[in-house]
Structure formats: C-alpha cells, structure tokens
Amino acid sequence: MEWFIWLVFGSIIGGLIVSFVNYLNKIGVQLIWFEWLLFGLGTLLIVFGVETLVHSLAEFQPQAGWMGLLFMSVPAIIMFVVIGRSVKARMSN
Amino acid sequence: MKNSRKKTTVQPMSRRSFLKTIGLGGAALGASTFKWNFKSLEEAMDSQYAEKTMPWWVREVDEPTVEVDWDKIERYDSRRTLFWTAEEHLGAERLGQMNEEYGNAMYEGISTKKPGQSMRDWALSAAGGYGWIEHAAGWTAEETINLENPYVPYFTPEEFGVAPWDGTPEENSKTLRVALRYFGASDVGFVKLTEKTKKLIYSVDGDGREIVFEDVDQGYSTEEKKVIPNKDLWMITYTIPQSLILTQNGEYGGMPWPEAMAYASVQHINTRLQIFLRGLGYQGLSGHTESLGPAPAWGVLSGLGEMARTNRLVSPKWGNAIRTIGLTLTDMPVAVTKPIDAGIWRFCQTCKKCAESCPSGALSMADEPSWEVAGPWNSGGIKGFYEDAAKCYDFLFSHPNCMSCHAVCPYNKMDKATMHELVKISIAKMPMFNGIIRDLDDAFGYGLAENPEDFWDMEDLPLYGLDPSRS
Numbered sequence: 017m018e019w020f021i022w023l024v025f026g027s028i029i030g031g032l033i034v035s036f037v038n039y040l041n042k043i044g045v046q047l048i049w050f051e052w053l054l055f056g057l058g059t060l061l062i063v064f065g066v067e068t069l070v071h072s073l074a075e076f077q078p079q080a081g082w083m084g085l086l087f088m089s090v091p092a093i094i095m096f097v098v099i100g101r102s103v104k105a106r107m108s109n
Numbered sequence: 110m111k112n113s114r115k116k117t118t119v120q121p122m123s124r125r126s127f128l129k130t131i132g133l134g135g136a137a138l139g140a141s142t143f144k145w146n147f148k149s150l151e152e153a154m155d156s157q158y159a160e161k162t163m164p165w166w167v168r169e170v171d172e173p174t175v176e177v178d179w180d181k182i183e184r185y186d187s188r189r190t191l192f193w194t195a196e197e198h199l200g201a202e203r204l205g206q207m208n209e210e211y212g213n214a215m216y217e218g219i220s221t222k223k224p225g226q227s228m229r230d231w232a233l234s235a236a237g238g239y240g241w242i243e244h245a246a247g248w249t250a251e252e253t254i255n256l257e258n259p260y261v262p263y264f265t266p267e268e269f270g271v272a273p274w275d276g277t278p279e280e281n282s283k284t285l286r287v288a289l290r291y292f293g294a295s296d297v298g299f300v301k302l303t304e305k306t307k308k309l310i311y312s313v314d315g316d317g318r319e320i321v322f323e324d325v326d327q328g329y330s331t332e333e334k335k336v337i338p339n340k341d342l343w344m345i346t347y348t349i350p351q352s353l354i355l356t357q358n359g360e361y362g363g364m365p366w367p368e369a370m371a372y373a374s375v376q377h378i379n380t381r382l383q384i385f386l387r388g389l390g391y392q393g394l395s396g397h398t399e400s401l402g403p404a405p406a407w408g409v410l411s412g413l414g415e416m417a418r419t420n421r422l423v424s425p426k427w428g429n430a431i432r433t434i435g436l437t438l439t440d441m442p443v444a445v446t447k448p449i450d451a452g453i454w455r456f457c458q459t460c461k462k463c464a465e466s467c468p469s470g471a472l473s474m475a476d477e478p479s480w481e482v483a484g485p486w487n488s489g490g491i492k493g494f495y496e497d498a499a500k501c502y503d504f505l506f507s508h509p510n511c512m513s514c515h516a517v518c519p520y521n522k523m524d525k526a527t528m529h530e531l532v533k534i535s536i537a538k539m540p541m542f543n544g545i546i547r548d549l550d551d552a553f554g555y556g557l558a559e560n561p562e563d564f565w566d567m568e569d570l571p572l573y574g575l576d577p578s579r580s
Binding site: 064067068071072075076077079080081083084087 | 354522523525526527528549552553554555567
C-alpha cells in the first residue's frame with residue numbers, strides 16, 4: 017500500500033511542477049540555469065522533508081519527523097525566495 | 110543437493126550490485142574489470158557473491174578496526190566477570206542494600222502505578238524473560254532436547270545410514286545463515302578456530318566447568334568439564350535483536366526488560382541451531398547465554414559489527430539494539446566472514462552519547478582508547494574503552510532497570526526513513542561530519558521516550574516489538 021501513497025505523492029509533485037512551468041510560460045517568464053538548479057534542489061529538499069516526516073512518524077519518532085521537515089523545508093523556502101527575487105529583478109530591468 | 114563447485118577468484122559483490130552490473134553493463138562486461146567465471150546465471154547467484162549481507166558502504170577489512178594485541182590475550186576464566194565476583198568488588202553489605210533498594214523501587218512502582226514500572230510493566234518483564242534460565246541450551250543438542258518427543262522428528266543422518274550434508278563451505282554458510290534468520294537471529298558470521306582465535310574460548314565456564322580441548326572426534330561434557338575436539342572447527346556467530354521500541358521506553362531505558370526476552374530467545378536459537386546441525390550430521394557446541402567466550406570479540410572478528418565505546422559490539426544495521434551474540438562451535442565447514450569497517454569505532458571516539466547518558470558513570474569518557482583494563486572483569490587485549498563494570502552492576506541491580514546506553518546510541522534507528530542510511534554513509538565515508546551528526550541526533554530527539562506509558566497505546570506494536578519493516 018505504501019508504494020501507492022508515494023505514487024500519489026509523486027504525481028502531485030509532478031503535477032505541481034508541470035503547472036508551475038505552464039504558469040511561467042503563460043506570464044512570459046524564462047528561468048535561467050541557476051534558478052532551475054535552485055528550483056530542483058528546493059523541490060528535492062521538500063520531497064525529502066516529507067519523506068522524513070512520514071517515515072519518522074512510522075518509526076514512532078514524531079520530533080525527529082517534524083525537525084527533519086523543518087531542517088529541509090527552510091533552505092527550500094529560502095531557495096524559492098531567491099528564485100522569486102532573481103526573476104523579479106530581471107523582469108524590472 | 111548441487112555438486113560442489115570450483116571457487117571463483119573475483120571479489121565478493123552483493124546480489125544488488127551484481128544485478129546492476131549485468132543489467133547496466135552487459136555490453137561493457139567483456140571490457141570491464143568484472144571477471145566472469147560462471148557457467149550460468151544460476152551458478153553466479155548461488156555463489157559467494159550472494160552471501161554478503163552488509164550494505165555497500167560497509168568495508169570488509171583484514172583486521173578489526175579496534176587495535177588488538179594477540180600476545181596480551183589469554184584464555185579467560187569467565188568466573189572473573191562481575192556476575193560471578195560482585196561480592197568481591199562491591200561487598201556483601203552493599204549487595205544486601207542493592208537488593209533492598211531494588212525491591213523497594215519495585216514495590217513503589219507497582220503500588221503507585223509509576224509509568225514504566227507499574228504492575229503490568231513488571232508482569233510483562235517477567236513474562237518476556239521466561240526461558241532465559243529455564244531453557245538454557247546445553248553443551249550439545251542431546252543435553253537439551255527430549256529425544257522421545259513424539260511430535261518433533263529429531264534425527265541424525267546416521268540413523269538413516271546416509272552421509273552428512275556435503276555442501277561447499279560457501280553453500281554451508283548460506284544454509285546456516287538462512288536457518289538462523291528463520292530461528293530469529295538478525296545477522297550471521299563465521300570464524301575459523303585457529304591457535305590465535307582459540308584464545309577467545311573461555312578457560313572456565315561460569316558454571317565452574319573447565320573448557321578443554323581433547324583428541325576426540327565428538328565434543329562432550331561431564332560435571333567437571335566441557336570438551337572441544339581437536340579438529341577443524343568454526344565459530345558460528347549471530348546477533349540477537351532486542352526491541353528498540355521497548356528499550357527506549359523507560360526511565361533509564363528498558364521498561365519491560367526487552368533484554369530478558371532477547372536472552373530467552375538466544376537459548377532457543379542456540380538449541381535450534383544445535384538440532385539443525387545434528388540433523389545435517391555435524392556438531393554444535395554451545396550453551397547458555399555466554400558460555401563459550403567474550404561475545405563482542407567473536408562478533409567483531411566475524412564482521413557482525415565493530416567494537417564501540419560501550420566495550421560492546423555495534424552493528425551497522427542494528428546499532429547496539431542487539432542483546433548478545435550467540436556462539437556455536439561446529440565442525441561443519443563454512444566460509445568465514447571478515448571484520449568490517451563502517452566508521453563506527455571512529456564515530457564512537459567523538460560521540461560519547463552512551464557514556465554521557467550512563468547514570469552510573471560506568472562508561473569511559475576518555476578521548477582516546479587505552480590498553481589499560483578497568484578491572485579484572487575485562488578480559489583485555491584490545492586498545493578500547495573499558496567499562497567500570499562494578500558501577501554498572503551496582504546501579505543495574507539497585508534500580509528497576511537500566512539500558513540507557515542501548516537506548517541512546519545514534520546507531521539505534523529503525524530503517525524506514527532514508528535519512529538514517531544517509532547518516533550511516535556519512536559516518537562511514539565522511540567522518541568530518543561526525544560531530545554534526547551527534548548534535549543533530551540530540552536535536553531530533555532520538556533516545557529515551559518521554560512517556561513510557563505511550564508503549565501501552567501502541568495497538569499496532571510491530572511483531573516482537575522490533576522494527577516495523579524488519580520484524
């Protein structure tokens with residue numbers, strides 16, 4: 017059953033990425049290489065954070081799970097903010 | 110049974126790596142360093158390549174990571190351990206006090222329903238420990254089993270007039286590993302008995318019987334001695350898992366005595382292995398919990414784990430959530446397993462979490478290992494971290510229970526979250542992060558559970574209280 021949950025989770029993440037890319041195309045924004053890199057790393061950290069949370073709860077270690085999510089999502093959010101600022105700065109020039 | 114095969118000369122490789130190699134590198138196979146010495150895929154899968162059970166980041170090495178001076182090692186009289194010399198080291202008066210303190214704590218826990226020490230906790234402890242002494246394995250299978258049991262077909266090949274099982278050493282190792290996993294052991298290793306490794310056989314067992322080598326074909330025992338035949342012998346070593354969940358639910362770790370249940374379990378595994386070997390036409394000399402030799406030493410030599418700050422073994426897969434290492438001597442030829450290096454010994458030198466958490470102060474806080482033993486209870490011969498067993502014993506038997514060092518070890522993790530594997534890879538390959546890993550282990554809240562009562566709310570407790578995915 018667990019594989020099905022991860023399949024759904026992966027589909028949601030994949031769908032969000034496709035929607036995000038479509039949205040960028042729609043508003044005419046092109047990401048440059050380091051923004052794609054940060055986007056990829058940030059997404060990976062979010063996925064890893066969620067995996068840590070889910071499996072730590074299954075290991076009866078809730079504190080470790082939430083700490084794992086925190087440790088990985090904070091850098092991910094910073095990366096997404098950097099992407100946003102970078103795009104904004106480029107668009108305003 | 111398959112015919113015996115010629116040994117191959119290529120390096121050991123895991124089944125997974127093997128499949129990866131043939132799957133991804135088929136075209137490049139001829140040009141690669143992989144030397145194809147098999148006649149068929151089946152032959153390859155049945156070879157020693159399929160034997161390796163440790164993760165890829167665990168290296169096999171020729172010598173244990175802890176420094177050993179074989180010249181300093183002599184056969185040890187197991188009656189010198191603290192279990193047999195407590196009165197000598199602590200005094201009769203203190204032993205009496207300890208007994209009283211323990212009884213009072215037990216009474217208080219039961220009468221006040223103290224979390225982790227209430228009546229149901231103690232009842233579970235007693236039930237889990239059943240069989241530890243009652244079912245202690247004998248020196249040989251015949252000493253333990255009831256040969257008249259009408260429901261179990263105990264037999265030897267001789268009774269059918271057929272020869273013993275004649276697999277290759279590699280096949281025999283694999284057979285024994287599968288059987289032991291079925292009986293409940295978590296990992297299995299093999300060491301050849303040589304003049305050097307014979308030094309790790311106790312000279313006298315805790316029951317007072319001398320352990321001697323004689324020019325006989327079959328091992329036997331009398332009221333005075335246990336006899337090992339002078340012939341080619343191998344030590345089979347196997348780790349006995351202990352419930353990590355139960356270990357971490359207690360004031361000092363170990364609310365309902367999971368170690369007692371693991372000790373009871375090893376008695377059954379020892380005896381079952383003896384019966385299995387007997388059925389294959391070979392000997393299995395074993396006994397009660399630690400009747401043959403210092404278990405951690407044999408575990409380290411056979412690559413089940415590395416020596417640790419606790420002066421016990423830590424497994425790369427199971428941490429120190431293993432109660433002991435079962436030992437059985439056999440004359441069935443097996444392929445030996447080598448010591449390993451997973452970075453554990455190096456990690457222990459800076460981690461110190463077990464020693465810091467030890468309420469009795471028994472574990473060494475030294476920065477560097479030493480050749481100096483802490484007392485006659487240590488058999489010595491390694492440059493290690495020797496424990497003050499008298500302090501440990503004093504605390505252990507005057508308090509309801511203590512397994513703090515087992516509960517807090519950063520290596521004690523279940524295997525669901527990917528993070529644990531990454532941490533272990535880092536410890537094995539990138540020791541510069543060891544300090545951060547120790548700090549994060551604290552920050553993530555690993556170690557003792559805050560409320561032992563939570564245990565009783567685990568309606569989906571994994572089988573035997575072991576890892577959800579490994580039990």
